[in-house]
Ligand SMILES: O=P(O)(O)OC[C@H]1O[C@H](OP(=O)(O)OP(=O)(O)O)[C@H](O)[C@@H]1O
Ligand SMILES: O=c1cc[nH]c(=O)[nH]1
């Protein structure tokens with residue numbers, strides 16, 4: 001067992017942190033909430049089964065997406081309640097696009113679409129070669145033109161950052177106006193890489209926790225293991 005980990009030690013504190021770098025800025029939000037902390041701890045436990053892991057993932061995404069969607073567009077709408085008319089609020093503007101990164105990001109999709117019912121969904125399949133850490137894109141089903149769109153990227157793990165850097169570049173090339181990434185866990189190394197490589201773009205990152213470090217196999221420590229395997233069983 002490794003030593004206990006205190007997030008303040010690596011300089012990432014809960015709440016909004018603005019990281020500044022040579023290329024610009026990326027907004028990092030470490031969402032500090034007792035329910036998130038509790039569910040994340042259950043998720044990390046080695047004895048948590050895939051079934052429970054999937055339920056916890058969905059619940060955590062629901063909580064994180066509430067924080068991450070604070071800037072989606074709305075408009076006033078006249079409605080009738082059983083006793084009066086009133087001006088209410090409804091989601092409006094270009095539909096947000098939700099993009100889970102297969103495989104593990106798929107476990108986050110239901111929690112997100114339940115919260116943003118107007119969202120459209122696109123898919124990116126990416127796998128990290130565990131030897132070279134190169135990213136292979138094996139599936140892509142997205143609108144060709146993302147001009148003006150706000151894209152929410154779902155991936156439970158931000159480790160070296162290779163997957164998210166590729167994803168953000170791809171979405172920006174297609175015209176996305178804004179990219180908001182929602183991850184359960186991030187390593188400091190991956191956050192720094194995002195900041196260096198895509199920090200000049202309009203990117204926000206919402207995470208439930210920033211962990212201590214990557215190990216020699218680029219796994220997050222203390223982490224939760226391989227998120228895809230824990231959600232769906234071994235890939236082999
Ligand atoms: O920050 P990085 O170093 O790029 O690593 C993070 C990626 O690794 C995991 O996916 P994986 O490649 O294991 O694919 P899977 O979802 O099919 O398990 C995870 O879900 C991320 O997509
Ligand atoms: O710790 C890690 C790192 C990358 N991908 C995972 O699923 N877990």
Ligand SMILES: [Mg+2]
Pocket residue numbers: 104226227228229
């Ligand atoms: Mg995996």
